[in-house]
Amino acid sequence: MKQLETLAQTRRYSRQIMLPALDLAGQEKLLNSKVLIIGMGGLGCAAAPYLCSGGVGTLTLVDGDTVDLTNLQRQILYTDADVGRFKAEVAAQWLQRQNPEVQVHAVAQFADATLLAGLVATQDLILDCTDNLQVRQQISDACVEAKKPLLSAAAIRFEGQLCAFKNDGSGPCYRCMSRLFGEQQLSCLDAGILAPVVGLIGVQQALWAMLWLSGAADLPWHQLRLFDALHSQWQSFSLVKQPGCYCQAP
Numbered sequence: 001m002k003q004l005e006t007l008a009q010t011r012r013y014s015r016q017i018m019l020p021a022l023d024l025a026g027q028e029k030l031l032n033s034k035v036l037i038i039g040m041g042g043l044g045c046a047a048a049p050y051l052c053s054g055g056v057g058t059l060t061l062v063d064g065d066t067v068d069l070t071n072l073q074r075q076i077l078y079t080d081a082d083v084g085r086f087k088a089e090v091a092a093q094w095l096q097r098q099n100p101e102v103q104v105h106a107v108a109q110f111a112d113a114t115l116l117a118g119l120v121a122t123q124d125l126i127l128d129c130t131d132n133l134q135v136r137q138q139i140s141d142a143c144v145e146a147k148k149p150l151l152s153a154a155a156i157r158f159e160g161q162l163c164a165f166k167n168d169g170s171g172p173c174y175r176c177m178s179r180l181f182g183e184q185q186l187s188c189l190d191a192g193i194l195a196p197v198v199g200l201i202g203v204q205q206a207l208w209a210m211l212w213l214s215g216a217a218d219l220p221w222h223q224l225r226l227f228d229a230l231h232s233q234w235q236s237f238s239l240v241k242q243p244g245c246y247c248q249a250p
């Protein structure tokens with residue numbers, strides 16, 4: 001178990017260590033946590049800096065895509081000079097400058113079932129920051145197999161959604177949710193997105209991750225949260241297991 005060793009480390013995180021619900025013990029839990037972020041688009045770019053600055057010990061960033069000019073409006077870790085470079089690598093460099101104490105690994109490959117099976121098993125928490133239905137299902141399946149908690153998020157137009165799945169057999173999985181609510185087939189390419197909407201949802205993923213990993217609070221597991229940016233309203237729906245779903249296969 002790693003511990004905070006220097007005064008500089010304690011000072012870096014002092015404003016969250018002073019929170020009674022988090023405390024030194026919570027900070028050391030963060031230090032010993034491994035988080036896998038799949039997709040370094042708008043959600044990943046919003047979530048990763050807070051996890052890194054807040055002292056999550058190990059971050060692994062997965063994305064096989066390269067930076068495009070159309071990404072810069074919302075994927076705020078990238079600049080014009082990064083166009084054509086791998087997002088995972090640019091983001092890892094950015095985060096390493098932000099907090100050199102965090103171990104940041106870049107995996108510049110598109111996620112598939114094989115890659116995910118290898119990566120997910122060693123993590124404490126997985127953030128789905130992708131925008132592809134097939135990959136989302138593969139991420140969910142890998143988390144169900146390995147019994148790893150998953151924070152799933154999506155944003156499009158003026159709408160965001162978020163749900164935490166425990167994947168320990170106690171509740172539904174991402175596939176259960178998509179059976180009930182249908183699937184978001186559209187992408188930002190087809191439908192557009194207002195940048196702060198995706199930023200807000202990504203930061204909410206980071207908030208949930210830090211609350212749970214530090215032990216400061218439990219999460220509203222298996223409750224789908226929908227955000228309507230045009231009316232500044234959140235809605236919540238409780239999810240249940242769907243019979244015959246992948247998560248209940250013997």
Ligand SMILES: [Zn+2]
Nearest residue numbers: 173176245247
């Ligand atoms: Zn399921």
